[in-house]
Amino acid sequence: MKNNILISFSAVMLLACFSCSSQTEVAPKPVDPIVPVATSFVKGADVGWLPQMEATGYLFLDQDGKAKDALQLLKDRGINTVRLRVWVNPSNHKIDGHCSKEETVAMAVRAQKLGMRVMINFHYSDSWADPAKQNKPLAWANHTVAQLKQDVYNHTFDVISALKQAGVTPEWVQVGNEIPGGMLWPEGSTNNWSQLAQFLNxxxxxxKAVDSKIKVVVHVDEGNNNAKFRWFFDAATAQNVKYDIIGLSYYPYWIQKDYTQTIADLSTNMNDMVARYNKDVMVVEVGGEYDKVQNTYEMLRATIQAVKNVPNNRGLGVMYWEPQGEKTWSGYSLSAWQADGKPSPALDAFK
Structure with missing residues (x-):
């Protein structure tokens, strides 16, 4: 640092002398600030289906028609983060299975090698957990509340430790997936808030036992529904639930409204969450209809801007749920991939 200061001082003196003799001023070229990756805006993709898609022979193509790594295709469109779900004892079903600890670690290592950041999403189930279902893993089915609490700890610690041992420290970890009604039903239902709080904590x-720097996310759906979020996080506060970030889903499709009707509500809710609970916010799931490219593009642009507009940079980012999960393979209508194997132009919103 000291040498740099001396060199800079010498350069300034030479420039001053030159200016005096030639009467021609040379303006220094501005230098773009270097923004650390850890503070950059999150542009993410949940890619849990990707290994199975590749295993079944699905080819991901660039615009020139040449096969390319799907993660690289996403990175080329501005994606800098992957979100990976974890199931406890999943089946081998191509859609409803996989996402084991081992598969998750392998995907995280692969993403990190491409310079991507990592979020881990614990469902605490053997398959999908969401607002409609929060089924306990079969191996935990008959456990007491005390045992379930230990199960959550052991499973979480085991997976994050395995990631660390493989050289990947996730920046964020979700404890539960879309849990407005709680998780590990019925014991962890919001009808039993004190027990749910124990599981979340x-x-x-x-x-935090693995790495205190990892940020913990609590995730609720319908990010435009402020009443739902206030109800949930007021209760979480009353129960002394520990977390760092409020995660939101935002799917205009599932509430059968265009984004233009709900984007202002999303903004209002995010701003309220920051002010009311003093927590950062992140849209951890978003998606639009694959065959409505322009609308999905515009929805993504509006969502990204809404998060960026959260005061004091407390809106951390936006993640698309399974953009590469092309419909002919997955049956999922909210992917952002075309039937010809190429990325949807809607993903250019992340550039």
Whole structure:
């Protein structure tokens, strides 16, 4: 640092002398600031289906028609983060299975090698957990509340430790997936808030025991529904639930409204969450109809801007749910991939 200062001083003196003799001023070229990756805006993709898609022979193509790594295709469009779900004892079903600890670690290592950041999303189930279902893993089915609390800790600690041992420290970990009604039903239902709080805090403690710098996310759906979020996080506060970030889903499709009707509500809710609970916010799931490219593009641009507009940079980013999950393979209508194997132009919103 000291040498740099001396060199800079010498350069300034030479420039001053030159200016005096020639009467021609040379303006220094501005230098773009270097923004650390850890503070950059998150542009993410949940890619849990990707290994199975590749295993079944699905080819991901660039615009020139040449096969290319799907993660690289996403990175080329501005994606800098992957979100990976974890199931406890999943089946081998191509859609409803996989996402084991081992598969998750392999995907995280692969993403990190491309310079991508990592979020881990614990469902605490053997398959999908969401607002409609929060089924306990079969191996935990008959466990007591005390045992379930330990199960959450052990499973969380085990997976995050395995990631660390493989050289990947996720920046964020979700304790539960879309849990407006709780998780590990019925014991962890919001009808049993004190027990749900124990499970959430057990997951939090396990994450922090591996690495205290990892941020813990609590995730609720319908990010435009402020009443739902206030109800949930008021209760979480009353129960002393520990977390760092509020995660939101935003799917205009599932509430059968265009984004233009709900984007202002999303903004209002995010701003309220920051002010009311003093927590950062992140849209951890978003998606639009694959065959409405322009509308999905515009929705993504509006969502990204809404998050960026959260005061004091407390809106951390936006993640698309399974953009590469092309419909002929997955049956999912909210992917952002075309039937010809190429990325949808809607993803250019992340550039």
């Amino acid at each position: 057990s997951g939090y403690d396990a994450v």
